[in-house]
Amino acid sequence: MWIRRLQAEGIRNLKPFDLECGSSLNLIYGGNGAGKTSFLEAIYFLHRGNTFRGKKAGGIRTFGAERCFVQCWLEDQNGFVWRGKQVCGNTLSEAPQESFPKPRGFMVRLISDSIYQLVEGSPELRRRFIDWNLFHVEPGYGKLMRQYRRTASQRNAWLRAGAWGPAVWDQHYVALCRRVEQYRQAFCDALNERLADMSSGLAVCEGGLKLKWLAGFNSETLEVDLQRMHAADKKRGFTFLSPDRTDFQVLAPKRPGLGSRGENKTAAILLQLVASRVMSGDNRTDIWLVDDLGSELAAENAQSLLQHILQQGQQVFLTALKPETVDVGRLFHVEQGIVQEKILA
Known part of the structure; x- marks a missing residue:
């Protein structure tokens, strides 16, 4: 099961977006503080109903936002489409006000910069x-x-x-x-x-x-x-x-x-x-969120680990400072909270 379409509003510094995602590797690139990690956080919130950041980061809801939600359209191996939505409450709490029953096979795994813990x-x-x-x-x-x-x-x-x-x-x-x-x-x-x-x-x-x-x-x-x-x-x-x-x-x-x-x-x-x-x-079923994989890793090791992730995961969302020389399904650029798809040459 993979995310075919992703829509979000009121997530941290991100502007509202509505994107078509690739079924394999999706690369999200941009400068520090642009909103790449917040993009992954939106998918994590959709699956878990909370954030993977610590309490110091505050709630996931954009301060002053009228609405805060993440919505997706999931597609399984038979082409069946499942619509799901998580709505954040009216406070800065990460707890969802509204949730949806997770379909069997919808599994999200995270590799963040603090995974060494x-x-x-x-x-x-x-x-x-x-x-x-x-x-x-x-x-x-x-x-x-x-x-x-x-x-x-x-x-x-x-x-x-x-x-x-x-x-x-x-x-x-x-x-x-x-x-x-x-x-x-x-x-x-x-x-x-x-x-x-x-x-x-x-x-x-x-x-x-x-x-x-x-x-x-x-x-x-x-x-x-x-x-x-x-x-x-x-x-x-x-x-x-x-x-x-x-x-x-x-x-x-x-x-x-x-x-x-x-x-x-x-x-x-x-x-x-x-x-x-x-x-x-041996089934490739999980959706992987991979944030800043190259940090503190030698380039060779980071590349080897990425290949393992691509072999294991059905769909991967990978953040990077610059476009990587990998076989990318979809390419997204984040700048000042604006997420835009870039057409691959």
């Missing part, structure tokens, strides 16, 4: 990465996580209240923790199977990359361990042993610890690529 940032980012992918590939995972969160909250409330009486939550809590851990570790293993092969062709990943799973608890002895840590959990007011302590590390055979910013960015992009491969197999 997936490797060198907090463990929470890596857990969210796994959970987001599992939510889309495992039908019951969302329900499982809601059950786990509710049970963990109830057990923690019991601990804060003094933990009087029998530990009625423990058995259910242990069962849910084990199921969450099984899903997460299985997905991490699936990533690992593909990561070494995909990374081995890049000079910056000489020898290939692999993932090391770091469990938040011992699954076999969790029930006994909860009893052993009962007094400490009661004192701190929450359960220490939980899936909220799980993590994974990205390891390279020829270097210890974290790599450079460029190496970590490369590893994070590869993680996104193999996650897409795990979810869709």
Whole structure:
């Protein structure tokens, strides 16, 4: 499924636009601050209903704009066209006021300038990465996580209240923790199977990359361990042993610890690529938003990664300062918030 037509109004510094998009590579070029990233943000907002920028960037709505919306016409492999629209609320909040049910197969993945945080940032980012992918590939995972969160909250409330009486939550809590851990570790293993092969062709990943799973608890002895840590959990007011302590590390055979910013960015992009491969197999189904790919990467590595993205993605939106010498389907120039298509020679 790909975006055939994209329409938006009231998005940051962008002027209203209505564009026909290419089914393969769409290159958006222009100077710094012109609005290239905001263009990608509009597509991200259409799919997720929020922005990928931090709180410092403020809301996605143009200050003073009467309307803020993104609308698209999606086309699938059978030529069926699906119209979708996200409307922003009347405040600067990123939460959509109006949304549309996402058709099956409409999946957007982002590679931003801060993607290196997936490797060198907090463990929470890596857990969210796994959970987001599992939510889309495992039908019951969302329900499982809601059950786990509710049970963990109830057990923690019991601990804060003094933990009087029998530990009625423990058995259910242990069962849910084990199921969450099984899903997460299985997905991490699936990533690992593909990561070494995909990374081995890049000079910056000489020898290939692999993932090391770091469990938040011992699954076999969790029930006994909860009893052993009962007094400490009661004192701190929450359960220490939980899936909220799980993590994974990205390891390279020829270097210890974290790599450079460029190496970590490369590893994070590869993680996104193999996650897409795990979810869709050899099918090219995802829409990729790629912002400032060449930043902090050697030209050779950036080109290799772009080829991987083009091979994996059905449709790609790529930003650049200047028109690139790649096989572009559609070319768009952004200047002072105005997006215009440029006719390819």
